[in-house]
Amino acid sequence: MSFPEFKTKIERGDTVILYLSVTSIFPLQVEPKMTNKKGSLVDNIFQTVYGALRVSDLEGQRYGTKVALSKGWALVLAPTCDLWTQCLPHRTQILYTPDISLIVAQLELRPGSKVVEAGTGSGSLSHSILRTVKPDGELHTFDFHEGRADAAREEFALHGYKEPLVRVAHRDVCALGFDPVAAASVDAVFLDLPCPWDAIGHARKVLRPGGRIAIFSPCVEQVVRTKEVLLKSDFFETETIECLCKELSVQYRTHGKLHLDGNEEQERYLTSLPCASIPGHSGFLTFATLKPWATPCRSPILIS
């Protein structure tokens, strides 16, 4: 329950981020007992490369402090959306912080916004939407994979996000739309699924006039098709962008300055270098606005 409010002390039921290093970050649920493979209740022990951690020992500790492991130490951190995205259990491909930030801003979300999302996937984006629209907004998120929908619902509840703030539905939105979301009732729709064009007519139906839509697609062909359908479904100001975030490694470097007599003089710089290989593509983000003068429609316009 450490997501919706800020906490300073770790309590039972919290989700804690165990931080060993930049590349070694783990989410922990603070429960003293866990069920093992044989189905019996045992002490909740978490194994790391620096040794074991008895999870119940975390209760009462301050967030942002060190905990001893049998062969070293780790930091216990309060979850943020960014940390969660870095360490969440992957049930699908997920969206990362640069795309997520841009999506939330471009969808013009704020506390109180009503949002539809499909598919839920691993809930990486959902967490940022929930943080933004709470306490009185709504997220209706859909996935046609029953296991994922159930896992997401459970995870949200564990994090303190419940109905009516979030509703997770198991449903094929391309075939069946966003029922029971009422027509012209939401401020924004987000689509991250293989055939977004099949869901745009349904999105058109649930969006209020002037509402925003965002679609994430890895391939150009998907984007072209999506844009065509958007323009035929009363959307305007379509825009497609791609964003990346280059991480720079800050370091002192010694560098030889060559003199013409062949001698070298050593110089020291404070500089920063990008990694030799970096993520070069996540997906294209397509945004559009439902025309404010679009008339409410009772059934989705189907465009083949």
Add this chain to the structure above:
Amino acid sequence: METDTIKSGQWVALQRENYVKVVQVTEKSHISLGRDVVELGNLLGKSVWSTYSMEVAKRIRGERRFQLVECPISEYEQSLVQVLVDDSKDTEGKDNRFIKDDGQSQKLSREAIVGMQAEGVSAKDIVGQLVENSSTFEQKTVFAQEKYVSKKQRKYKKYVLVRPTSNRLVTQALCNLSPQEQNPKHMSLRQDSLSLIVSLSGVQATTRPSTFLLFESGSQGMVTSAMIERLSATSDAHLVVLSCARGNDKTVAIQAMNYSPELLSKVHYLSLSEFLKSATECGILPQKENCEKQEEGPPAKRANSDYEAEVSLVMERLRSDKAAALIVVAKENPINVCTHLLPLVELSRPFIIYSQFKEPLQEAYMKLKADKNVTALKLKEPWLRKYQILPERTHPEVLMSGSGGFILHGLTVESA
């Protein structure tokens, strides 16, 4: 369509094609839109979503003054440039090997065009005439023909969409300027860097008390405005905005959002030097000898009771709960501001420093690393590219933003 009507003093967004401007509407206000001056009085009482054509109202010393005349949505829609060409049409299009660009292709004289305009001939008809009199039009590809028509149409009649403001549009208005009007006033802040700062800050409407600490200078209040939007009138999340200059609450970015007084009551504007002084006096900041002199602005003259009350409210909040985040967006080297304010931040909370330059952030990186009270320290450079999406003709836009600035961020932890 929203039924809200525009009242005097309200801010709206004015959009001509992709160019957006945020304006305050009053009986007498007028603004410049590109090269044209436009009067806004007509907007009073109209719907916040409405469409207009620009008509010449009068001439003032030779300069044309336009007024906005509400037009049917259908007319506005026709003017929207939506180049959605069929592939089939395009493959039949002619190629351009025979076109000579000798400036002689248009047989209609300038005088004749101006004459038609003066007679009030519609833009559509003028473009029709231009097409008929263009010797090269027939040789152009279908795509080029459509481009020609829409370009000419835009030149002879201008349409404007009036719409409610949003931070997305404010950012667009303040950041995405044409190359001719490169504006250094936003410090390379771009939609992606701005959204990343706001998202990493974790600003949110909490039910329990939380206080976000922001220092902003040189970016026209864009970060402040984007963060205010994430608070809520009914929650107990507050934002403290520190700055060296006065009037930070009066920036266009904040005013344009028409925020309610209830929401704005969660935002506190204090001068940095006074804030540090009070925080030291009331013991929430340790006494430091190296409080650098140059940071202290001119002594504040507005030591009135409202301001005093504001200061003590902020001190009270920070005394019971340390800050939930620190965000420094500065045109100056941020290192001093950052190290002085960091002790006010609760453990395990984000801090974000934005700069147009990476050198001060490299310096800050080394300093913070040495101080050992932060973790997950990262220096990032956002990158953003826009695309033209058309069947068979999809490509990145020819011009792109060269920089979105640099972001250094991390989390506070117990010092080692």
